[in-house]
Amino acid sequence: MCVKQLVIFAPLLAVTLAIYPYFDTQDFIYNVPKVYRISLTLDKLLGYYELKPSKDPEWYIALGIARGQLEYTINELDKSVPAKLKENLNNITRRMDRIRNNTDFSKLVFRSKDYEYVAKTMFENLEVLAAMLEPITIGTMGTQKPYRFSFEQYVQEARTKMPTRKAADACTMQLLISAMETQTTQSDGACEMTPECNAQLIQGSGLAFQQTSRVRATGLARIFDCMESTDLSAHIYKLCIQIYKETKSLESWDHPAGTRTLFMQQIFYCASHGYGEFIKPRWMNKIMAWQEPKGCYADDRQPFVRLTGFVGPSTAPPAKDREEEYRVKKAAESDGGACNSLTSAMALGSLAIYVRALLETDQAFQYDVLA
Numbered sequence: 008m009c010v011k012q013l014v015i016f017a018p019l020l021a022v023t024l025a026i027y028p029y030f031d032t033q034d035f036i037y038n039v040p041k042v043y044r045i046s047l048t049l050d051k052l053l054g055y056y057e058l059k060p061s062k063d064p065e066w067y068i069a070l071g072i073a074r075g076q077l078e079y080t081i082n083e084l085d086k087s088v089p090a091k092l093k094e095n096l097n098n099i100t101r102r103m104d105r106i107r108n109n110t111d112f113s114k115l116v117f118r119s120k121d122y123e124y125v126a127k128t129m130f131e132n133l134e135v136l137a138a139m140l141e142p143i144t145i146g147t148m149g150t151q152k153p154y155r156f157s158f159e160q161y162v163q164e165a166r167t168k169m170p171t172r173k174a175a176d177a178c179t180m181q182l183l184i185s186a187m188e189t190q191t192t193q194s195d196g197a198c199e200m201t202p203e204c205n206a207q208l209i210q211g212s213g214l215a216f217q218q219t220s221r222v223r224a225t226g227l228a229r230i231f232d233c234m235e236s237t238d239l240s241a242h243i244y245k246l247c248i249q250i251y252k253e254t255k256s257l258e259s260w261d262h263p264a265g266t267r268t269l270f271m272q273q274i275f276y277c278a279s280h281g282y283g284e285f286i287k288p289r290w291m292n293k294i295m296a297w298q299e300p301k302g303c304y305a306d307d308r309q310p311f312v313r314l315t316g317f318v319g320p321s322t323a324p325p326a327k328d329r330e331e332e333y334r335v336k337k338a339a340e341s342d343g344g345a346c347n348s349l350t351s352a353m354a355l356g357s358l359a360i361y362v363r364a365l366l367e368t369d370q371a372f373q374y375d376v377l378a
């Protein structure tokens with residue numbers, strides 16, 4: 008496989024250089040082979056899930072958003088991008104369509120009723136969500152240094168924060184129900200949320216998955232014109248600055264067990280909101296290196312999410328819930344060993360953003376500087 012890749016790249020790069028000698032940003036040319044490598048990774052990842060369909064709603068949400076990024080990228084491609092790469096990207100979007108078309112959405116497994124509402128609302132609005140592209144820019148995040156404390160302290164600190172996944176699901180549902188009502192009745196008015204949910208979303212601070220779930224909820228609030236009195240963009244900016252510090256910390260702690268999903272989610276969410284600091288060739292290489300030989304992504308994050316208090320301690324739930332919990336766990340793991348569909352979803356989403364960022368010529372050449 009590796010040898011074959013090399014065979015593919017070498018002549019293409021040569022061709023690129025030969026045909027486009029007038030490139031003013033030399034570094035952009037070097038992004039083209041990077042995108043080839045990503046496209047091979049994506050193709051393999053999608054190939055895995057085409058054969059073994061996931062039952063995890065997050066996989067389909069990421070699929071829809073990644074498809075939007077790719078479609079936009081293909082439509083806006085610089086003329087200098089080789090035709091073969093364009094064809095590769097087109098093939099990938101077709102594969103995404105096939106996966107979606109062959110999915111029986113009634114078979115998906117949801118972790119709770121609240122989450123089911125959230126995920127289904129996101130499905131219904133997936134085209135809107137996929138089309139909301141923020142321009143990617145660099146230079147607003149500042150030089151955030153990794154935390155000086157240890158990973159264990161980070162985990163402890165996270166425990167003291169709101170919200171838990173259950174609370175986050177409940178508030179996101181509340182937000183979306185209100186947003187949908189506001190849309191259908193055409194009454195103006197900021198989506199109503201309880202003070203607790205408002206506090207959860209806007210005030211206080213979060214860490215780890217608590218923080219990424221706030222970014223998602225705030226992003227949804229912004230798309231659906233909620234909370235007009237709050238500057239949601241400024242809030243997302245604030246959240247992503249802190250996340251950037253966390254992303255760098257996870258790296259400086261050498262990606263402790265169970266944190267890969269979080270690392271990729273941070274990149275996916277904050278780069279989607281336009282923060283180009285999350286685009287680093289070094290991070291791209293890590294994400295690609297984490298792919299399992301069979302194409303999927305794995306991350307044993309359960310102990311980590313428990314330690315951070317994001318999901319509750321594993322007290323024995325009532326029998327019926329236990330059955331549900333088992334099914335959710337099974338759905339997340341997919342078939343065939345360690346594959347994890349949330350991890351795979353975050354890899355898909357983050358890599359699709361990388362494709363777009365690396366090919367957007369006015370910014371593309373800057374990412375190596377940031378490495």
Ligand SMILES: *[C@@H]1O[C@H](CO)[C@@H](O)[C@H](O)[C@H]1NC(C)=O
Nearest residue numbers: 091092093094095096097098
């Ligand atoms: C794209 O898909 C077509 C049809 O499956 C295939 O013939 C072609 O080789 C693919 N192109 C690339 C660049 O992979």
Ligand SMILES: *[C@@H]1O[C@H](CO)[C@@H](O)[C@H](O)[C@H]1NC(C)=O
Nearest residue numbers: 101102103104105106107108
């Ligand atoms: C998926 O379904 C849509 C709508 O039914 C259809 O237009 C499209 O061609 C299908 N795509 C693939 C790749 O099967």
